[in-house]
Every structure is written in C-alpha cells, then in structure tokens.
Amino acid sequence: ETGVTQSPTHLIKTRGQQVTLRCSSQSGHNTVSWYQQALGQGPQFIFQYYREEENGRGNFPPRFSGLQFPNYSSELNVNALELDDSALYLCASSLGQGSGNTIYFGEGSWLTVV
Amino acid sequence: SQQGEEDPQALSIQEGENATMNCSYKTSINNLQWYRQNSGRGLVHLILIRSNEREKHSGRLRVTLDTSKKSSSLLITASRAADTASYFCATDRTGTASKLTFGTGTRLQVTL
Helix, strand or coil, X not given: CCCCEXXXXXXXXXXXXXXXXXXXXXXXXXXXXXXXXXXXXXXEEEEEEECCEEEEECCCCCCEEEEECCCXXXXXXXXXXXXXXXXXXXXXXXCCCCCCCCCEECCCEEEEEC | CCCCEEECCEXXXXXXXXXXXXXECCCCEEEEEEEEECCCCCEEEEEEEECCCCEEEECXXXXXXXXXXXXXXXXXXXXXXXXXEEEEEEEEECCCCCCEEECCCEEEEEEC
C-alpha cells in the first residue's frame, strides 16, 4: 500500500477519442509524475508536476497533457487517442522534487485503444 | 528512451536459491532505485542507493552500485515463490531530479 490511488483501473476507448486518468498522491506529497508502460517494456516518463506547475516533460507529443490541483491530486489527459497509446499509465508521487526522494507508484490505469 | 538495461531479461530459479539481477545505465546519476512489479500491477519500491554509496541491504535484498562501471546489481537471497515478479532499476539522472528513467526489466520466476 503506497497511498497513491489511481482511477479508473481499466478502460477501453476508441481511436480518436479523449481520455482522462486521475491520481491522488500520497498525503503531503507535492510532486506527481506520470509514466506510460507498454506491454513488456519499462515505464517511460511522460511529465511531472510540482506545486501545480509542469516541471519537466519526456518525449511525448502535446496531445498528452496534465493538471495538478491545489490538493496535489493530478489528471493525465490524452487527446486524439491512437492504438499505440494502449498501455498501463502509472502515477507516482514524492515529497519535493529533490533528488534522493523515494518515489511511490500507484497501481496504474490500464488503457486499451481499439 | 530507456536509460539502462537489466540482465538477464528472464531468470528462473528454485525456491531457496539466490537471484542476482544486473542493471547498466548510460549517464551520470544522483541515485538508483530498484522496483518490483507483479504482473499487470503497480511498481513497489524496494531500495534506493545514492551515487556515493556502494552497497545497501534491506532484509533479503542486497544492492551494489559501481558508478565507474555505470552498473548496479540486486541480489535476493533465499528466494520464495512470492518473489516471482519483474524487477526494474530506475535512475535519477544528474539534473533531472525525481524523474526516473527505467531499464527494460528482469522477469524472475521462482518455482517450488
């Protein structure tokens, strides 16, 4: 139990649609990151939010966007879904953006695009 | 892109044996973390080792870090069937605090 909760756990969308995934960070954690994990691969960093501001982005197109709210919960939005967006989306939280902080992951949201 | 690679990609051992997994990475790091992932589930944090540390223990886990070779190893002693999972190393690169770059993972199967 990491204290990081994600919803929904599974969902199926059609190509071209939009999806919103949600994450509640561990209590007191002000930094939230999102990762995409394709089947059989390691997670890939999408972006990070620190105190409601985007703080770094991986190699993902602009149709991947996010938000962080005052209570530090976060959303990941993906527009114009493509088949290759099918993956496990993981949310991670940590206290601060400094190096050396343990980063805790949620159970993930499985997205299938058909 | 993946920062590192785990070796081996898959490992099958019997309960009670030790399991060793290796991780190599490419750039300078602040620290390295090991995670376990049961099939289709989230990542569970196992251990963090800082760049100025060489060895760290946690229960049945032993992690080493050799920054000159840009490599780390995870040793699980006296393995159990419940250790069956994928294991990933993740690096926190210099200048990219708290943004982890993962390897490709080692799939460990522990049989009775």
